[in-house]
Amino acid sequence: MDNAQTKDISLVGGEIQCKDKACKDTAISFSEFCWKHTPDKPQYTERLKNHLSESGSGKGFILRKVVMRYADMIKVNLKNADLTQADFKDANFSYSDISGANLIGCYLEGCDLTGVNLESSDLTRANLRRARLWHADLSKANIGEADMTEADLWKCQMHLIRLWHTELAGVKSLTKQNFSKKIYGFITSEKIDEKGVLSAEESYRTLKQYFMQSGRYREASWASFKEKTMEKLWLRKNMNLAYIPMALMGTLSGYGEKPNRVIFSSGAIIFIYSLIYYNLNAIADARASKVFSFWDYVYYSIVTFTTLGYGDMVPKANTGYRLLAGSEAFIGAFMIGLFVFTLSRKYSAR
Numbered sequence: 001m002d003n004a005q006t007k008d009i010s011l012v013g014g015e016i017q018c019k020d021k022a023c024k025d026t027a028i029s030f031s032e033f034c035w036k037h038t039p040d041k042p043q044y045t046e047r048l049k050n051h052l053s054e055s056g057s058g059k060g061f062i063l064r065k066v067v068m069r070y071a072d073m074i075k076v077n078l079k080n081a082d083l084t085q086a087d088f089k090d091a092n093f094s095y096s097d098i099s100g101a102n103l104i105g106c107y108l109e110g111c112d113l114t115g116v117n118l119e120s121s122d123l124t125r126a127n128l129r130r131a132r133l134w135h136a137d138l139s140k141a142n143i144g145e146a147d148m149t150e151a152d153l154w155k156c157q158m159h160l161i162r163l164w165h166t167e168l169a170g171v172k173s174l175t176k177q178n179f180s181k182k183i184y185g186f187i188t189s190e191k192i193d194e195k196g197v198l199s200a201e202e203s204y205r206t207l208k209q210y211f212m213q214s215g216r217y218r219e220a221s222w223a224s225f226k227e228k229t230m231e232k233l234w235l236r237k238n239m240n241l242a243y244i245p246m247a248l249m250g251t252l253s254g255y256g257e258k259p260n261r262v263i264f265s266s267g268a269i270i271f272i273y274s275l276i277y278y279n280l281n282a283i284a285d286a287r288a289s290k291v292f293s294f295w296d297y298v299y300y301s302i303v304t305f306t307t308l309g310y311g312d313m314v315p316k317a318n319t320g321y322r323l324l325a326g327s328e329a330f331i332g333a334f335m336i337g338l339f340v341f342t343l344s345r346k347y348s349a350r
């Protein structure tokens with residue numbers, strides 16, 4: 001038995017076929033068989049649990065389809081392990097390192113994953129219903145098609161996570177903050193994995209819907225802005241002409257999500273028009289001939305932009321100058337409308 005055990009340990013992380021002749025599965029770590037053909041499963045799980053809690057390391061272990069419900073595996077090391085379709089329902093993995101691991105289709109319903117490092121792990125189609133993920137690290141992980149129903153994501157790090165067709169119904173404590181990356185306490189970026197532009201667009205839409213349902217309109221606004229940004233990138237990539245109005249709306253109003261942008265771009269438009277009037281010497285005093293300073297042109301630009309039109313200063317009698325002033329009034333009216341729209345969209349319940 002002793003001999004067999006040393007031999008078994010040498011299998012750790014190896015890719016060896018199950019001893020059962022008809023079986024094509026890979027043998028799991030600590031066994032010469034796959035999980036299905038491993039004899040005396042309770043003894044096997046007991047040995048595995050002891051090994052993980054004593055020596056601590058299960059780095060690169062192959063534990064495909066292993067069933068270990070309600071197991072206590074606190075602070076274990078399962079870095080880069082293969083846990084495909086394993087069943088750990090209601091297990092406790094608090095503060096464990098499961099980073100870079102393969103958890104495709106893994107059954108983690110009701111698990112305690114507090115403080116767990118799951119960075120870059122693959123949780124595609126995993127079941128994380130009711131799992132507790134407080135302070136867990138899911139940065140760069142893949143939770144595509146995973147079921148997160150009623151999972152608690154309090155302070156869970158999800159920067160650059162791949163979210164695609166993920167079930168988010170009833171998820172708790174999910175905010176924009178989850179997707180942020182902080183350097184020295186400052187948020188440097190807030191985003192999910194955006195490599196696939198179309199799937200990122202869809203994922204942001206899912207997030208927007210989630211935030212709207214939970215009444216978090218500011219966060220929904222962020223997700224909506226991101227969704228539109230992805231759409232714009234996609235249009236640019238495909239050289240679609242719809243890119244131009246899309247990019248313009250993005251710059252002018254953040255796709256109707258950022259009223260500040262409307263104010264800044266209005267200021268910029270007024271300033272640019274002032275410069276043009278100034279350089280063309282396009283404006284005259286309505287009553288007397290007068291030399292204007294640059295600030296007089298800024299004043300004229302504001303009066304035109306807001307369609308106020310006092311009439312103390314007028315464009316010189318030239319069709320070009322009149323059209324120029326008219327175009328500013330047109331843009332101004334549009335921008336004021338855009339501002340009201342953006343403001344109401346941002347601060348009301350849509």
Ligand SMILES: [Zn+2]
Binds near residue numbers: 019020025034035037
């Ligand atoms: Zn087998």
